[in-house]
Amino acid sequence: MIWMSWRQFRTPALAGAAALAVFGGYLVILGVRIRHGYGDSLELCHRQGGGCAAAMTDFQNRFASQLYFLDAVLLMLPALIGLFWGAPLVTRELEAGTHRLVWNQSITRGRWLTVKLLVVGAAGMVLAGVASLLLTWAASPFDQVADNRFSTLLFGTRNIVPIAYAAFAFVLGTVSGILVRRTVPAMALTFLVFVVIQVLVPNVVRPHLRTPVTAAQPMTAEVVRNLGFLGQHATVAGLRIPGAWVVSGSQLRAADGEPVDQHSYDNCINAGFDGVADCIAKLDLHVDIAYQPVDRYWSFQWLESALFLGLAALLAAVGRWRINGRRT
Amino acid sequence: MPPDDLLPILRADGLTKRYGKRTALTDCDLDIPRGRVVGLVGPNGAGKSTLLQLCCGLIAPSAGTLAVLGAPPAASAAHLARVGFVAQDTPVYSALSVADHLRMGERLNPGWDAGLANRRIAAVGLNPGQRAGRLSGGQRAQLALTIAAAKRPDLLIFDEPAAALDPLARSGFLRNLTEFVAELGASAVLSSHLLGDIERVCDYLIVLCGSRVQLAGDVRDLLATHHRVVAPGPELDRLSAEAEVVWADGTGAVVRAAARQLPAQWTVRPVELEELVLSYLTRAARP
Numbered sequence: 001m002i003w004m005s006w007r008q009f010r011t012p013a014l015a016g017a018a019a020l021a022v023f024g025g026y027l028v029i030l031g032v033r034i035r036h037g038y039g040d041s042l043e044l045c046h047r048q049g050g051g052c053a054a055a056m057t058d059f060q061n062r063f064a065s066q067l068y069f070l071d072a073v074l075l076m077l078p079a080l081i082g083l084f085w086g087a088p089l090v091t092r093e094l095e096a097g098t099h100r101l102v103w104n105q106s107i108t109r110g111r112w113l114t115v116k117l118l119v120v121g122a123a124g125m126v127l128a129g130v131a132s133l134l135l136t137w138a139a140s141p142f143d144q145v146a147d148n149r150f151s152t153l154l155f156g157t158r159n160i161v162p163i164a165y166a167a168f169a170f171v172l173g174t175v176s177g178i179l180v181r182r183t184v185p186a187m188a189l190t191f192l193v194f195v196v197i198q199v200l201v202p203n204v205v206r207p208h209l210r211t212p213v214t215a216a217q218p219m220t221a222e223v224v225r226n227l228g229f230l231g232q233h234a235t236v237a238g239l240r241i242p243g244a245w246v247v248s249g250s251q252l253r254a255a256d257g258e259p260v261d262q263h264s265y266d267n268c269i270n271a272g273f274d275g276v277a278d279c280i281a282k283l284d285l286h287v288d289i290a291y292q293p294v295d296r297y298w299s300f301q302w303l304e305s306a307l308f309l310g311l312a313a314l315l316a317a318v319g320r321w322r323i324n325g326r327r328t
Numbered sequence: 329m330p331p332d333d334l335l336p337i338l339r340a341d342g343l344t345k346r347y348g349k350r351t352a353l354t355d356c357d358l359d360i361p362r363g364r365v366v367g368l369v370g371p372n373g374a375g376k377s378t379l380l381q382l383c384c385g386l387i388a389p390s391a392g393t394l395a396v397l398g399a400p401p402a403a404s405a406a407h408l409a410r411v412g413f414v415a416q417d418t419p420v421y422s423a424l425s426v427a428d429h430l431r432m433g434e435r436l437n438p439g440w441d442a443g444l445a446n447r448r449i450a451a452v453g454l455n456p457g458q459r460a461g462r463l464s465g466g467q468r469a470q471l472a473l474t475i476a477a478a479k480r481p482d483l484l485i486f487d488e489p490a491a492a493l494d495p496l497a498r499s500g501f502l503r504n505l506t507e508f509v510a511e512l513g514a515s516a517v518l519s520s521h522l523l524g525d526i527e528r529v530c531d532y533l534i535v536l537c538g539s540r541v542q543l544a545g546d547v548r549d550l551l552a553t554h555h556r557v558v559a560p561g562p563e564l565d566r567l568s569a570e571a572e573v574v575w576a577d578g579t580g581a582v583v584r585a586a587a588r589q590l591p592a593q594w595t596v597r598p599v600e601l602e603e604l605v606l607s608y609l610t611r612a613a614r615p
Contacts, residue, residue, distance in 0.1 A: 001436060097419035098419045098420070098421055101420065102432075102436070103385075104386075104402075105432070105436035105479070106438060107408065108405050
């Protein structure tokens with residue numbers, strides 16, 4: 001059955017390999033260029049002195065749009081695998097009637113499905129894995145400067161999670177096909193479910209994969225200057241801890257833990273653009289935050305991979321059960 | 329449990345298959361002994377395909393039980409190996425070559441007889457390198473037949489195998505089918521709405537109409553117990569209770585009865601298979 005799965009999958013596999021070769025070649029070239037660009041920027045700022053912030057911003061601007069595009073490709077890749085390799089895996093047989101040929105060979109339907117899932121699924125995981133690892137390598141100097149590896153876009157397009165996404169999307173496509181029985185509706189269903197999952201997991205599930213660390217972040221003038229937002233009612237947004245992922249934050253609080261006195265806060269807000277930070281710093285405020293420290297990055301990668309692989313296994317079991325009890 | 333050889337090829341009790349509200353097969357009872365070539369006849373939509381797909385486990389019954397060679401259909405890989413199935417319009421993988429199909433058969437069937445397969449492919453003149461999508465209907469049917477037969481099953485099931493073929497291809501296909509059955513020592517079930525095909529190759533008959541089994545039995549027994557009689561309508565009432573008028577048209581009738589049960593003064597002649605089947609189909613189709 002391994003031979004048969006491979007024989008049927010040969011053409012899509014070659015197409016996938018060709019696409020990967022082009023994509024990979026582009027990533028290698030880009031990776032080399034990014035390294036040169038990074039080296040140049042470092043050299044520039046060391047020569048000029050006075051901190052590297054401007055040079056690094058230049059460096060980031062140079063490659064940001066290309067990397068955004070590549071991140072988007074890698075976000076889409078698992079969905080494409082699910083749509084074009086997963087969904088037609090069984091429906092193509094049903095539509096051509098060949099299931100009536102192959103299901104009467106001396107192999108049970110469950111085994112037939114399992115081998116097909118493993119062979120084509122493994123190819124999908126290799127494809128996503130190679131693409132992800134090449135992008136991770138190519139973008140690593142950029143990511144290091146951005147120092148934002150927990151962001152939704154970066155977390156989902158680097159290292160090992162794309163492999164698990166690919167496995168999940170592929171099984172999702174196949175099982176949709178088994179349930180819907182027609183290729184195009186199965187593709188639509190696959191895409192819909194995959195997008196919903198990819199929105200839900202980073203926003204609802206991922207923050208709770210491990211219990212966040214809580215801390216009181218003092219509102220020094222430096223921190224206030226880097227905030228994204230200061231609200232009328234002493235709320236803040238855009239609070240960043242380098243590398244770490246701030247999951248939630250409280251209002252601005254005074255040293256005794258009570259919310260800041262609204263009157264003194266308003267005075268600071270009205271102190272004018274330049275004065276705000278120093279004014280707030282004098283109030284000795286802090287924000288109670290919950291965050292995932294930077295050293296948890298790999299445990300999050302593994303946990304999320306396990307989550308998606310578990311979902312894939314669960315779906316595969318549903319598919320096996322359904323295909324055995326198929327009522328045509 | 330009786331020895332395996334004595335288990336019936338098909339045994340159905342109250343077998344029923346519904347698709348939503350439509351009933352494709354109703355309360356079907358069958359008990360077909362080994363070594364037969366069974367013909368399944370009936371008009372289109374009678375439930376022939378449904379019965380055969382139930383037999384090879386492609387679909388599951390809605391009610392009743394079915395045992396094929398003593399076990400539920402497609403129960404295990406070992407059981408699948410014992411039943412060969414050629415589906416209606418003989419599906420093959422259009423992108424794969426003839427040789428690929430044989431390789432598939434070899435990989436997926438432990439009992440694969442490569443010699444038999446290659447011999448047959450050569451005998452019917454199929455080019456192993458040709459893609460199956462380019463084969464004619466007759467060639468495709470021959471390929472499907474070869475794949476089903478080369479796994480050396482104990483039972484071969486054919487669903488309207490020759491329906492789409494021209495007369496010459498059909499004749500060749502049926503000849504091959506008969507040869508296979510003889511060579512494998514297998515039993516076979518084949519459905520057709522062409523009575524001539526059935527008459528040519530089958531020794532057991534099932535007449536299916538309106539989702540019900542109308543008649544089932546050994547062809548010789550059926551012919552021996554049915555008679556074409558010429559007798560005016562009222563005369564038919566004189567038949568004893570054991571005899572049954574299957575069909576009558578005012579001047580004559582097909583009756584099921586032992587010869588001695590018929591009045592001596594009637595003109596009685598042997599019934600032909602086609603006549604017999606048509607009389608049951610006509611009766612079933614009557615509102």
